Amino acid sequence: MFCPKCGTHVPESAHFCPGCGTRTGGDGSDSPPVQQSLRAGPPVKKKMAVWKKVLLWIAGFIAFVVGLALFATSDLQNLADSHLAALRSGNIEAAYGQTSPEFKQATPLEAYKKFVDAYPVLTKHTAFSFDSRSFENNTGQVTGHLTDGSSKLAKVEFQMIKIEDKWTIQGFNLKAPEK
Numbered sequence: 387m388f389c390p391k392c393g394t395h396v397p398e399s400a401h402f403c404p405g406c407g408t409r410t411g412g413d414g415s416d417s418p419p420v421q422q423s424l425r426a427g428p429p430v431k432k433k434m435a436v437w438k439k440v441l442l443w444i445a446g447f448i449a450f451v452v453g454l455a456l457f458a459t460s461d462l463q464n465l466a467d468s469h470l471a472a473l474r475s476g477n478i479e480a481a482y483g484q485t486s487p488e489f490k491q492a493t494p495l496e497a498y499k500k501f502v503d504a505y506p507v508l509t510k511h512t513a514f515s516f517d518s519r520s521f522e523n524n525t526g527q528v529t530g531h532l533t534d535g536s537s538k539l540a541k542v543e544f545q546m547i548k549i550e551d552k553w554t555i556q557g558f559n560l561k562a563p564e565k
């Protein structure tokens with residue numbers, strides 16, 4: 387049989403024309419034909435909106451910059467951690483060994499020991515949390531808080547200097563914590 391609308395050959399068992407979808411069969415059904423399309427190749431993916439691409443690029447760039455900054459200042463943090471760990475363990479000589487030649491010239495070991503003894507928070511703290519760290523050229527700074535696990539004991543600010551590719555402590559300040 388042929389479709390009365392478009393003239394396409396329609397098999398006798400078909401109820402709708404395969405060419406135009408016109409009803410040709412007589413089963414009493416009024417439902418339209420189910421249309422399927424066949425495509426060659428992979429499915430077509432929807433494109434992402436431009437604003438989403440821009441937003442993702444910005445977020446990725448920010449993450450890269452933050453990661454780079456953390457990597458670039460990790461030596462400063464490691465030195466501060468090492469210095470405070472030496473003080474906490476009672477190894478004042480090792481901590482003093484991490485200071486710069488200028489610091490040692492201005493502050494002899496005995497004066498440094500008296501300073502550490504005068505501020506027991508340097509040896510009694512249980513943790514050091516960093517608030518900020520930065521560097522410019524061959525100088526750096528790390529700030530944070532010494533804690534006993536439950537409360538802030540003191541704010542610490544390290545000034546550091548890089549000598550022959552090695553960071554050393556130029557000085558540090560202790561302050562009462564902000565309340």
